[in-house]
Amino acid sequence: MAVILAIESSCDETAVAIIKDGVLLSNIVSTQIEVHRKYGGVMPEIASRLHAENISIVLKEAVETANIKLEDVDAFAVTRGPGLIGALHVGLQAAKTLAMLYKKPLIPVHHLAGHIYANEYVAKLEFPLLAVVVSGGNSELVLMEDHLKFKVIGKTRDDAIGECYDKVARVLGLPYPGGIPIDKLAKEGEHAYNLPIPLKGEHTYDLSYSGLKTNVINLVHNLEQKGEKVDVPNMCKSFQDVAVGLVVDRACKAVEEFEVKEVILAGGVSANSYLRMEMKREMDERGIKIIIPPMWCTTDNAAMIAKVAEHLYERKVFADLNLSADPNWSIEDYLEF
Ligand code: KG4
Numbered sequence: 001m002a003v004i005l006a007i008e009s010s011c012d013e014t015a016v017a018i019i020k021d022g023v024l025l026s027n028i029v030s031t032q033i034e035v036h037r038k039y040g041g042v043m044p045e046i047a048s049r050l051h052a053e054n055i056s057i058v059l060k061e062a063v064e065t066a067n068i069k070l071e072d073v074d075a076f077a078v079t080r081g082p083g084l085i086g087a088l089h090v091g092l093q094a095a096k097t098l099a100m101l102y103k104k105p106l107i108p109v110h111h112l113a114g115h116i117y118a119n120e121y122v123a124k125l126e127f128p129l130l131a132v133v134v135s136g137g138n139s140e141l142v143l144m145e146d147h148l149k150f151k152v153i154g155k156t157r158d159d160a161i162g163e164c165y166d167k168v169a170r171v172l173g174l175p176y177p178g179g180i181p182i183d184k185l186a187k188e189g190e191h192a193y194n195l196p197i198p199l200k201g202e203h204t205y206d207l208s209y210s211g212l213k214t215n216v217i218n219l220v221h222n223l224e225q226k227g228e229k230v231d232v233p234n235m236c237k238s239f240q241d242v243a244v245g246l247v248v249d250r251a252c253k254a255v256e257e258f259e260v261k262e263v264i265l266a267g268g269v270s271a272n273s274y275l276r277m278e279m280k281r282e283m284d285e286r287g288i289k290i291i292i293p294p295m296w297c298t299t300d301n302a303a304m305i306a307k308v309a310e311h312l313y314e315r316k317v318f319a320d321l322n323l324s325a326d327p328n329w330s331i332e333d334y335l336e337f
Helices: 033-037 044-066 085-102 111-121 161-171 179-186 210-225 232-258 273-286 303-314
Strands: 003-008 013-020 023-031 075-081 106-110 129-134 139-144 150-155 262-266 289-291
Touching (some): 003 044, 003 085, 003 303, 013 044, 023 044, 033 044, 044 085, 075 085, 085 106, 111 139, 111 262, 129 232, 150 232, 161 179, 161 210, 179 232, 210 232, 262 273
Antiparallel strands (some): 003 013, 013 023, 129 139
16 A cells, blocks of 8 residues: 545546545545536636646645655546546646656546545445446446446436536526535425426436426426416426436346446435435345445545545556546546546
8 A cells, every 4th residue: 555645626626635555644625616606507717727726725735634745655646537628637737747756656547436436435345336426527327346347337318417407406596506405495395397207218227317407497488488486396306306216217227137236326416315315215125235425425526536546556557647638538448548
């Protein structure tokens, strides 16, 4: 084992964590949510500029909190993708500079592998497992036969579930990030609006959220045109039932077909209380173990990147200093960079 410094800057959090022999020494996250809230979503150019402003401050704080010197670090890990290209670049250039300066290996980490491995802070992973990866930019069902063996068995054909939550929230006049207020208001509402279930009747593990988003937007506009008031809690509940129901349905079918030992939730939308409750209920009924990440692991951070980096360090998965960011990097190609 070793001292690994990890950097994450794929979206709107600038984060640095330091891990030593499996123990987290520091985990600093600077979020830009307040800035992006004004626009109702992440503004990529602003995100990149803020990462550039914040990275050195976050880095300094992580090193001071860990009470180490940069000379003590054995490897520098960084999120290489997927994410926003300009945002990824900032973290990548910082990590490359450190690796060059201190003559230590550079470890490229896949962002979604990070979300999956965040669960290692809660429990040891048991294989085969199904990772339900649901975030603002991605929605995938990933089958893992062993450590670092990722097979995407289903993914969204269009929008990510988190993106859909954010757009629906915007049309309902709720603040960004939309998943949080929708989750809260859904608890006060009833399933009163009829929204079609995406990909109904199709034998697939894929997901789809663009049609659901359009259905909610059209329904809200139609009601407004008729001068009728939208019942926001009821709309939140009706939407959430369908959005989460789709993921739960796919996960239940997959655990049966692939005979997995456990299911893990990962990504920003894994903070959703209804998803957590429904997945637990379904897996308990089937006698399948479920790992639900603590809330601090659901949002972007570098501790999760450090966890993957430990496994990659053991296997000496290192990159050259000409490494480039890949906004569309597939988790199945995590060794190709
Ligand atoms: O993982 P994340 O930071 O995004 C990416 O890295 O892509 O997740 C952010 C997403 C946002 O779309 C946000 O609305 C959603 O996670 N989210 C939630 C909840 N909390 C955050 N969605 C549903 N329910 C929640 N409680």
